[in-house]
Amino acid sequence: MSTPPSTHDTTTWATLLAGWVHYAQSAVALPDTAEGQRWKDSVAPTIALHAHAMALGEIEKVAPDERALAMDKSELSIKEHAGALNQIWRGEPMPESIGELIQDAKDAWEAALHEGVVWIVKSERFKSFHPGELIEMLLDAGFIGEVLIATPGIEMFKGAPVATCRENFGGEPGPDITRMIDAYLHACDGEVDHPQIIRPVCQVYRQFDFLAGGAQKDVVAPVTGDLQSGQPLLIPVVSGGASCAVPLPQRASKPLDLVRVEWLAEEGEESPSDSL
Known part of the structure; x- marks a missing residue:
């Protein structure tokens, strides 16, 4: 045969x-x-x-x-x-x-x-603020794709994605949309690398060690892969031309100990964090 x-x-x-x-x-x-x-x-x-x-x-x-x-x-x-x-x-x-x-x-x-772009933390820590103004700008620009941002007030760590964006049918957003998200992220507490194309876009799951107490690691996994355990840290702020509910930042608390970031790249693929 x-x-x-x-x-x-x-x-x-x-x-x-x-x-x-x-x-x-x-x-x-x-x-x-x-x-x-x-x-x-x-x-x-x-x-x-x-x-x-x-x-x-x-x-x-x-x-x-x-x-x-x-x-x-x-x-x-x-x-x-x-x-x-x-x-x-x-x-x-x-x-x-x-x-x-x-x-x-x-x-x-x-x-x-689910092809899009991703922004990755290059400083030791990163914390976002509420993206209300960004959401308004994206909707005014007529963007109908999807944007995910790190939950406001949650500490993120070096090598972790803090934002992803894709067009409605996949692909890199236009330069105006990329600049809006880039400007918002650079106004946050911390530094991010230049946006990189990623396929598929990803989610970050914070996994906890309940015996020892505290966060154990942040797992970065493709959104099309198997669902990971843990707390999703990237939340949608705009999807399909509509705004999404975004929580207000939590009250300031003691900084977390450094959390290890682990990428689950698909077989034969290099994770964007490898280039940092």
Whole structure:
């Protein structure tokens, strides 16, 4: 039987095309049995899913005003080809390689949807104030994406994200929006690094050691990954063109001991904190 292409390969489009041609040609030689026919029928949709997964990894090359349409068309196409494969293998166990290809395409779409920018603490500590003025500026600018900010008054530590922002269909926000968030963060207590592109955006979870007392570590995890234990520290302030409820800063208390920041990067990826 033929083997579907793998989305884990890092290759050029010319190499991918050659691989798809070889895959299609090898399927022609399959026997005219029920299983052989299922594999032959699977060629077109598996190639299409692989192409979507690879193209979504480069969607930042699409013009910002065309990204929403590209994401919509990609989502519909992935559903169409996944449905075709489910129909082809109905009543029979779907090969693991095809199932993985379907999931890879869906994961690539989710990662593209949650692509954005992140601001990371470069000082020893960081504390934000209430972003009411920032929220008003973002809404006045017509921003309909999503912005998360560190909870006002909560101490954050070096290497931790304190803000993320993405457009409604994923991607880096426009320069005016980036400057607004950047100005707000630089007015807070502490220093942040320049915004970096991140895919997918992340959340920070503060985990506690209840036996010893106090915070144990801050875990930074992709929003599309497994839900982590702990207290989420980044809260939405603007989402879908509407403001979100933001709590007032807590009353000043004794500073926390330094808390270790740990990034859970996806396999094969480098966390943005590694560049600090």
